[in-house]
Structures are given as C-alpha cells and as structure tokens.
Amino acid sequence: MNSNKISPKINARLDRIKKAARVCQCLLGTNVVFGVYCALAFLFAWPFPHRIRIPISPNHIYSSLSEMPGEIFALFLVQEGLIMAAYxxxxxxxxxxxxxxLFSVRNILLIRVLGYCIIINWxxxxxMQSALADMALSMTPLFVGLMIIFVAWVMDEGRKIREEQELTV
Amino acid sequence: MPIIVNLDVVLAQRKMRLNDLAEDVGITPQNLSILKTGKAKAVRFSTLEAICEVLDCQPGEILEYRPAAAKQELLEQS
Structure with missing residues (x-):
C-alpha cells in the first residue's frame, strides 16, 4: 500500500480531537466569564456568594480594593490583563x-504566548511581593513557563519534519 | 531546486492526464501535483518505479539536473 494514501483511522482520531477541543472551548469560556465576574466583583464590590480574597503573599491577602496599595493594584491589573491574554x-x-x-505555525505561536504569559506573571x-517585602515565591511557574516554551520549540521542529515528509512523494 | 521535474512534458507526450496517472500509480492527485510543480522535497523509489512503469519511460526522462539552477539557488541564499 502506498504510504501517501490517508488512513481512515486518522479521520476518526481527528474527529475525537475536534470534539474534545470544542468541549474544552466551552469549559474555558465558562471559566473566563466566571473569572471576569470575580475580578469585577472584587473591583466594584459586586454581589458574590462568598467573600473574594486576593492573596498576593502569605501576609497580604486583600478582600477589597481599598485595602490594596496603589502600586500593588497597578501590578494586579497588569496581571489580570496577562491572564486574560493567556485565556x-x-x-x-x-x-x-x-x-x-494541530501543528501549524499559529498553534506553536499560541503555545509560546502561553509560556511567556506564565513567565511574565511570575x-x-x-x-508585587518585593514591593510588600513579603517573599514567598515558588519557582514552579517559572519552570513550567520555560518548559512550555521548550515544548513549543520541539513542536516547531516537528512541524518542519512533517512538512518535509508531506512533500515526499 | 537544481532537480527539475519534467513530468508535465512526459504526460503531454503520452497524452495522459495527471489524475489518470495518479490513479494508475496509486497516489493522490494532490501528491502527484506536488511532484509535477517541483515542490517535492523527496521522491520514493517505489513511487518513481510506479510512474516509470505507467508512463513506460526512464527516470532520466522525468528528472533532470541543472547545475545553473543550483548556482542560482546558492546566489539567492547568500
């Protein structure tokens, strides 16, 4: 059998990926709406079932906007923007x-953006913790962000290998 | 690319359509079009053998090496 022919199994796998991706989109969309409402509830004291607390560090947990220093609030807004960009x-x-x-240039760019968002968030x-002189930072997000960027690079190399194989008749 | 594919010339000589050749060879017309338009990065011997068998020709009739094209490519890259 010529390997250039498309296997019918691939179509079934692609369909499963498409369905799972749509479910993830719905869950993510719900999460974004909920997250945006929580942020607005904190900023403008909108009604919410439980008290919203923003933990910047172990000794600095803010439950209202008035408690936050100006510098911390500015950095918090940038952080929220970054989280929105990641979403x-x-x-x-x-x-x-x-x-x-699955493996286009755009996919890889988006994965890189996620990695950079995590690193910049860290x-x-x-x-913020330096400004409050209350450091309790974990290195894990930095490590995860770097690994995501590395995975994006590996995917890019894999994409180039796949392109060469596709152009092999 | 210094390797030139003259598949369209041989097809015209044999009065054969690309889709018919693809069907006889056993590959998709899209793949054969990649070869015909010179976008292919590599050709399997099995594919080349099947094409030569269907068209009753030699590989040299389909593939041609042009040193001038190689020099042009080197100049463009530098």
Missing amino acids: VALFALFRLYGQGI LLNYQ
Missing part, C-alpha cells in the same frame, strides 16, 4: 484544534 491564546488554540489544525508576582 484568549488558549481559546484560539482550542479553536484551531476544533478545526483539525515576574509580576515577584515584583
């Missing part, structure tokens, strides 16, 4: 998976 990247990535696009946490 948008993740949503776009699942949308590509839902379309059956740096913001470091800055």
Whole structure:
C-alpha cells in the first residue's frame, strides 16, 4: 500500500480531537466569564456568594480594593490583563484544534504566548511581593513557563519534519 | 531546486492526464501535483518505479539536473 494514501483511522482520531477541543472551548469560556465576574466583583464590590480574597503573599491577602496599595493594584491589573491574554491564546488554540489544525505555525505561536504569559506573571508576582517585602515565591511557574516554551520549540521542529515528509512523494 | 521535474512534458507526450496517472500509480492527485510543480522535497523509489512503469519511460526522462539552477539557488541564499 502506498504510504501517501490517508488512513481512515486518522479521520476518526481527528474527529475525537475536534470534539474534545470544542468541549474544552466551552469549559474555558465558562471559566473566563466566571473569572471576569470575580475580578469585577472584587473591583466594584459586586454581589458574590462568598467573600473574594486576593492573596498576593502569605501576609497580604486583600478582600477589597481599598485595602490594596496603589502600586500593588497597578501590578494586579497588569496581571489580570496577562491572564486574560493567556485565556484568549488558549481559546484560539482550542479553536484551531476544533478545526483539525494541530501543528501549524499559529498553534506553536499560541503555545509560546502561553509560556511567556506564565513567565511574565511570575515576574509580576515577584515584583508585587518585593514591593510588600513579603517573599514567598515558588519557582514552579517559572519552570513550567520555560518548559512550555521548550515544548513549543520541539513542536516547531516537528512541524518542519512533517512538512518535509508531506512533500515526499 | 537544481532537480527539475519534467513530468508535465512526459504526460503531454503520452497524452495522459495527471489524475489518470495518479490513479494508475496509486497516489493522490494532490501528491502527484506536488511532484509535477517541483515542490517535492523527496521522491520514493517505489513511487518513481510506479510512474516509470505507467508512463513506460526512464527516470532520466522525468528528472533532470541543472547545475545553473543550483548556482542560482546558492546566489539567492547568500
């Protein structure tokens, strides 16, 4: 059998990936809506079933906007923007998976964006805890962010190998 | 690419369509089009053998090496 022919098993696998990606999109969308409402509830004291607390460090947990120093609030807003950017990247990535696009340049770029968001978020946490002189930072997010960027690089190399194989007749 | 594919010339000589050749060889027309348009990075011997068998030709009739194209490519890369 010529290996250039497409196996019917691949279509079934792609369908499963597409379905799972759509489910993940729905869950992510729900999570984003909930997260945005929590952030707005904290900022504008909107009604919420439980008291929202923002832990910046072990000894600095804020339950209202008025308790937050200005510098910490500014960094907190940047952090929220970064988290939103990460969610948008993740949503776009699942949308590509839902379309059956698994290893394109755009996929890899979005995974890199996620990695950078995690690293920059870690740096913001470091800055906030430094400002409060209350350091209790874990290195895990930094390590995870670097590993995600490494995985994106490996995927990019794999994509180039796959392209060469696709152009082998 | 210094290797030039003259598949369209041989197809015209044999008065054969690309889709018919693809069907006889056993690969998709899209794959054969990649070869015909010179975008292919590599060709399997099994594919080349099947093409030569169907078209009743030699590999040299389909594939041609042009040193001038190689020099042009080197100049473009530098």
